[in-house]
């Protein structure tokens with residue numbers, strides 16, 4: 631079976647491989663045939679051993695990365711009564727569960743949701759992992775389709791995979807959105823529905839952002855503060871202020887200090903920050919991706935709507951995956967770049 635694997639956690643290089651097909655799906659598992667997938671920033675990091683004490687405890691190789699996919703059900707294990715072979719599904723799996731960069735792979739039922747013909751393969755290929763993270767971040771900020779209308783929201787990192795999907799969802803729910811992105815991606819975030827855009831290299835525009843809720847999806851850089859824009863909320867006294875961050879130190883501390891000390895340290899940091907924010911009237915949350923089939927089904931419905939703007943900025947054959955994966959310093963595409971088995 632064709633797959634893409636990491637065999638050396640020191641280099642973290644992704645290479646094509648020929649592996650035996652996985653065994654028949656176990657209880658509550660689904661066997662899936664890959665149609666398309668994408669890259670999420672966590673995978674090139676895990677490929678180099680990042681988060682291993684939590685995510686790859688035995689430092690097992692070959693490691694099959696891949697957090698999301700569009701796939702076809704090939705078989706179901708005991709206990710799976712609501713899926714049948716041949717169905718197309720949207721897939722999102724945590725780094726603890728197993729990867730999608732293989733012609734055939736098994737995942738727990740909770741990692742998949744059936745989709746109908748109106749959701750394209752290309753959109754579904756990049757939607758699952760970033761989409762669930764986006765949806766769970768909006769929920770952590772206290773936002774939903776029922777209450778977001780008119781709320782002032784700032785999305786930092788709005789041009790990335792998670793940010794683009796959060797932008798589309800929040801726009802659909804009626805929020806007023808300031809999107810922070812690099813100069814070259816300003817048109818991209820405007821097309822997705824941003825009301826205002828700000829270039830993060832413009833300090834005056836950053837300081838003037840007017841928002842009660844901030845979602846931080848900015849990739850951490852060398853000079854990056856851990857909670858960019860949190861001070862903006864501290865200077866306001868409006869009710870319902872919230873700050874949500876997906877770039878938290880849980881995995882880096884577990885890597886550095888081991889599971890017990892790493893979790894204790896990051897738990898301590900989180901509680902301290904949450905309490906300090908709470909005292910200032912701000913809801914402060916870190917988000918860690920959670921598998922969730924119902925939320926996947928919701929994303930599938932939203933992105934099947936022909937009025938929803940596309941979050942796909944590039945569509946390449948699957949064989950182009952290693953080059954893109956192994957070159958994370960190259961310019962990231964806005965939104966999601968996808969890699970399709972059949973790229974006609």
Ligand SMILES: NC(=O)c1ccc[n+]([C@@H]2O[C@H](COP(=O)([O-])OP(=O)(O)OC[C@H]3O[C@@H](n4cnc5c(N)ncnc54)[C@H](OP(=O)(O)O)[C@@H]3O)[C@@H](O)[C@H]2O)c1
Pocket residue numbers: 670671672759760763786787788789790791792793810811812813815830847848849850851854876877878917918919962963964965
């Ligand atoms: N906690 C979790 O479970 C979880 C799950 C998924 C993702 N994440 C994390 O969430 C972050 C976003 O993920 P992603 O998939 O959206 O990554 P991505 O597609 O690589 O997007 C990263 C974004 O960060 C922006 N950025 C870079 N430097 C910035 C700066 N100084 N200020 C503002 N924005 C900046 C980039 O904007 P430009 O391209 O316009 O420069 C880009 O849009 C990553 O750090 C990822 O590891 C965490």
